[in-house]
Amino acid sequence: MRTVSQASPVTHNKKKSVFRKFTCFDWVLLLCLSIYALIILYPFYNALLVSIVPNTVYVRHRGLMLFPPEISFDAYAYTFRSSIIWTGYRNTLLITAGGVAYNMLLTVFLGYAFTKPIPGSRLFKFLIVFTMYFSGGLVPFYLLVKSLRLTNTLWAMILPTGINVMYMLVISSYFETLPASLEESAKLDGSGDFSTLFRIVLPLSLPLLATFTLYYAVDRWNEWYYAMLFARSTKNWPLQYVLRTIIQDANFLAQNYVPGQEAPDIKGDAIKMSAAIVSMAPILCLYPLLQKYFLTGLTLGAVKE
Amino acid sequence: MQVSRATKRRRLLRRIWANRWFYVMLLPGLCYFAVFKYAPLYGIQLAFKDYVLAGIEASPWNNFAHFRYMLFEQGFVPAFRNTLVISGMRILLGFPFPILLALFLDELVLPKYRRTVQTIYTFPHFLSWVLLAGLLQNLLGASGMVRKVAMLFSPQASETWNLLYDNDAYRWILVFTDIWKEAGWGAIIYLASIAGVDRSLYEAATIDGANRWQRIWSVTLPSIAPMIAIQFILRVGAAMEGGFDQVINTYTPPVYDKGDILDTYIYRLSFVRTSGVNLGFTTAVGLFKNVINFILLLMANSLTRALGQKTIL
Numbered sequence: 001m002r003t004v005s006q007a008s009p010v011t012h013n014k015k016k017s018v019f020r021k022f023t024c025f026d027w028v029l030l031l032c033l034s035i036y037a038l039i040i041l042y043p044f045y046n047a048l049l050v051s052i053v054p055n056t057v058y059v060r061h062r063g064l065m066l067f068p069p070e071i072s073f074d075a076y077a078y079t080f081r082s083s084i085i086w087t088g089y090r091n092t093l094l095i096t097a098g099g100v101a102y103n104m105l106l107t108v109f110l111g112y113a114f115t116k117p118i119p120g121s122r123l124f125k126f127l128i129v130f131t132m133y134f135s136g137g138l139v140p141f142y143l144l145v146k147s148l149r150l151t152n153t154l155w156a157m158i159l160p161t162g163i164n165v166m167y168m169l170v171i172s173s174y175f176e177t178l179p180a181s182l183e184e185s186a187k188l189d190g191s192g193d194f195s196t197l198f199r200i201v202l203p204l205s206l207p208l209l210a211t212f213t214l215y216y217a218v219d220r221w222n223e224w225y226y227a228m229l230f231a232r233s234t235k236n237w238p239l240q241y242v243l244r245t246i247i248q249d250a251n252f253l254a255q256n257y258v259p260g261q262e263a264p265d266i267k268g269d270a271i272k273m274s275a276a277i278v279s280m281a282p283i284l285c286l287y288p289l290l291q292k293y294f295l296t297g298l299t300l301g302a303v304k305e
Numbered sequence: 306m307q308v309s310r311a312t313k314r315r316r317l318l319r320r321i322w323a324n325r326w327f328y329v330m331l332l333p334g335l336c337y338f339a340v341f342k343y344a345p346l347y348g349i350q351l352a353f354k355d356y357v358l359a360g361i362e363a364s365p366w367n368n369f370a371h372f373r374y375m376l377f378e379q380g381f382v383p384a385f386r387n388t389l390v391i392s393g394m395r396i397l398l399g400f401p402f403p404i405l406l407a408l409f410l411d412e413l414v415l416p417k418y419r420r421t422v423q424t425i426y427t428f429p430h431f432l433s434w435v436l437l438a439g440l441l442q443n444l445l446g447a448s449g450m451v452r453k454v455a456m457l458f459s460p461q462a463s464e465t466w467n468l469l470y471d472n473d474a475y476r477w478i479l480v481f482t483d484i485w486k487e488a489g490w491g492a493i494i495y496l497a498s499i500a501g502v503d504r505s506l507y508e509a510a511t512i513d514g515a516n517r518w519q520r521i522w523s524v525t526l527p528s529i530a531p532m533i534a535i536q537f538i539l540r541v542g543a544a545m546e547g548g549f550d551q552v553i554n555t556y557t558p559p560v561y562d563k564g565d566i567l568d569t570y571i572y573r574l575s576f577v578r579t580s581g582v583n584l585g586f587t588t589a590v591g592l593f594k595n596v597i598n599f600i601l602l603l604m605a606n607s608l609t610r611a612l613g614q615k616t617i618l
Contacts, residue, residue, distance in 0.1 A: 022414075025517055029413055036406075037422045040429060040485065043440040046450055050443050063457045064450060110334035118324040119317060124335060131342040134599045137591025138571050139584050140348025143361065144341070162337035193326035222433035225550070229576070240435045244554065247439040269448055276439045283431055291424045294431065295493065 051075050051273035058269065075270035079278055087235055088242035088279075091154060092221060095238055099158045099220035104213055106163050111172035112197050132165050142229060156230035157223050157238060164219070167212050174208050175201060211293045221283065239279050246275045352589035364585065371589035381590065383562065384570035387476075388547040388594075391566060394480045395548070400540055402484050403491030404533060408521060410492065411499045423496075426489025434486075438554035441482060445469050475560040483551060494536070495529060502528040535614050542605025545598040567594045 049065055050058060054072045061069070079085055110128075114121055135141075141160075150156040178201060186196045202209065224240035231237050237245075287294060321328070347361070352371060354364040375381050406426065413419045429437065445451050445468040452466050468474050506524050515523065547566030556564045565573075567590065575587040 025412075026414060029409055030415075030418075033409055033413060033422050037425045040425050040489070043437075043444055046443055047440050059448065062453055064454050106334045106337055109330035113327045113330040113334075116324060116327045118327050119321055121331075124331060127343075128334075128338055131338060133602045134346075134595060135342065136345030136347075136349050137588060137595055138568075139351065139575055139588040139591060140345035141341075142575070143348050143351075143584075144345050148340075160341050162341055163334055168334075193330075197330075218431045222431075222435075224433060224435050240433050243439065244435045247435070247442065269443060272439055273443060276436050280432060280436055287428060287431065288424070295423065295427055 047273045047276055050269050051277055053270070055270050075274040076278070078271060079274045084234055084237070084242050085239070085275065085278065088237055088239035091237060092223070092239040094154055095157050095223055096217055096220040098154075099161055099223075100213060100216045102158060103161060103163065103216040103220075104209070107168045107171060107212070107216075108197075108202070108209075110163060111168050112175055112201060114168075114172045115175045128163075128165060128168075145230060151230050152232040152236055153230075154236060157226040158220075160226060161220065161223075164216070167215065171205075171208065171212060174205060178204055207293070210290075211296045214290060214293050218283065243275050243279045247272050349588065349592055351585050352592040354585050356583065356585040356588075367585070371583075371586045372593070374586065375590065375593065378586070380561075380565065380570055380574070384565045384567050387563060388545060388566040388568075391476055391479060391547045391564075392544040394476060395483060396537075396540055396544070398480050399484050399488070400537060402488045404495055404529075406488055407492040407495035407499060408525060410496060411525070412517065412521070423489065423492075426492065428489070429486040430490035432486075434550040434554040437482070437486060438551075441478075441555060442469065445478065469555065470557060470559040472560050472563045475556070475564045479548065479551060479555070479564065482555075483548060495532065498529045498532040499525060531612065531614070534612060535609050538605045538608050538612075542602045543598075544601055545594055 049068055052071050052073065052075070053061075053065070053068045054070055054074070057070050058065075114125060136144075145151065145156055145160060150159065182200055182204070183196055186200050191199065222240055223238050224244055227236070227238050227241035228244075231241065234242075351361055351364065353366055353369065354361070355367045355370075357364045410419055410423060413422075443449050447467045449468075451468060455466070468478065502525060506528070507520060510520050510524050545567070547568060549566070549568040549572075552564055552566055552569050553572065556569065571587045571590050571594075574590075575582065575584060
């Protein structure tokens with residue numbers, strides 16, 4: 001049984017006979033895991049259904065709907081014509097691009113410097129890990145950002161994100177596993193510390209960097225919390241915050257409708273779900289392609305211990 | 306040989322100078338922590354002051370009035386209780402689930418299919434609670450699928466029937482939707498741990514005539530027990546976190562009674578209330594929460610260390 005899940009030459013011969021060797025246990029397992037996969041998928045399928053079935057049909061429907069009895073893309077058209085979705089997209093792209101660059105730069109620098117036995121590094125590390133254990137709380141943080149005059153700017157959604165300590169520690173422990181001889185020989189060739197980092201260390205860590213770039217990107221893409229605290233005017237709202245407002249009140253879109261056009265008579269649910277699907281589209285598209293990096297998790301650091 | 310103080314200092318300075326570029330690399334990160342993590346600690350003094358608009362320094366001290374008032378504020382005790390109850394339910398139900406999932410996934414002998422379902426399980430982890438709250442409305446809300454199905458069986462599923470407004474159901478909804486979102490992600494660490502188990506143990510068990518259940522029970526589980534223990538301790542250490550993102554996006558006034566946790570309580574009292582906002586009081590509640598949180602984390606930390614595991618602090 002075991003050999004099948006390992007990628008060895010033996011697997012190939014055995015693979016054909018896998019189903020013949022299936023025991024009752026295997027079928028039950030397969031069934032359970034498949035049902036759970038359906039449970040995970042159903043809410044998404046349901047959202048898609050709600051967004052494409054005309055509301056009049058949806059409201060009258062009784063029982064489980066598995067296939068759309070009628071299809072209309074009015075809700076999407078409505079969502080796409082609302083200007084606030086587009087400013088939301090723009091803001092989120094800016095936050096994601098700027099935020100990830102800022103996050104990765106800080107994280108990589110810190111993680112790399114911590115691999116060096118420089119005086120004071122243990123104290124710095126302690127001070128940084130301490131922030132995972134104790135914080136000032138919501139109100140002092142809010143007053144700080146306000147006093148920095150970041151309120152109602154996109155910076156309020158970028159600058160406070162800085163470094164995720166867990167990510168930094170994993171990256172740092174990975175750097176530590178790289179052979180020291182490579183860095184030493186680069187140094188003998190007259191390479192400075194910065195160019196050693198960029199020319200030797202980072203190219204050797206590309207899969208790791210890809211993983212954490214992705215995690216940071218997802219974190220920034222999903223930004224709504226700082227917007228809730230700090231973004232006053234709708235022109236600074238990121239997509240998730242726009243979505244949040246729409247989900248709480250679908251009429252909100254109507255207020256931001258392009259003037260000169262009459263809002264069509266679609267009721268809330270379809271609009272909410274079309275907005276949800278539009279906002280999740282990029283993650284949905286990238287996820288299957290980059291699943292290798294997404295599924296790494298934080299095990300990169302944990303496995304070695 | 307005695308090295309004089311001056312020489313020592315010179316050596317240290319030389320070492321610092323030799324590593325100067327590493328300090329330059331440290332600088333932006335340290336600045337970030339100083340500004341966004343340490344500067345707010347200064348504002349904690351508000352917990353002991355009556356906040357006035359002129360600022361933190363201008364606010365007068367109030368002799369622990371906020372802490373004395375806390376027990377009498379009508380929302381505080383329920384919020385504290387809810388935080389602990391919801392956290393407890395999450396640990397009881399949500400903690401074993403990823404382990405089970407990892408064991409099941411590991412036993413599945415179809416590698417490609419396994420990969421596919423695992424990809425599906427992990428997907429919700431990467432979405433925000435904002436979005437998932439929307440999906441939940443469509444399942445459990447007034448026009449949701451659950452109600453449409455329920456109406457087939459009972460005419461009582463009337464127009465106002467909405468599980469998200471139901472005080473009895475709300476906590477369960479929180480716990481199960483959190484499992485739905487995070488279990489796949491949580492299973493990854495156990496899967497990695499299982500992958501690290503010595504294969505010869507399984508072969509030996511098979512030769513001794515163990516069937517698959519027995520192999521799971523007496524090889525896999527004991528092998529990953531240390532990992533389970535560590536994860537459990539860390540989970541309990543985070544008991545003061547009731548899941549702000551999830552609650553704030555899914556709760557409504559009808560379920561404040563059972564669903565309001567300390568974090569949402571602090572947020573609402575600080576920013577949503579239109580009158581009687583007292584930032585000093587909410588800072589005090591935040592401090593109360595953070596101190597308990599800190600103590601729990603320290604205990605968790607020393608426990609993990611006692612188990613012989615590397616800890617980060």
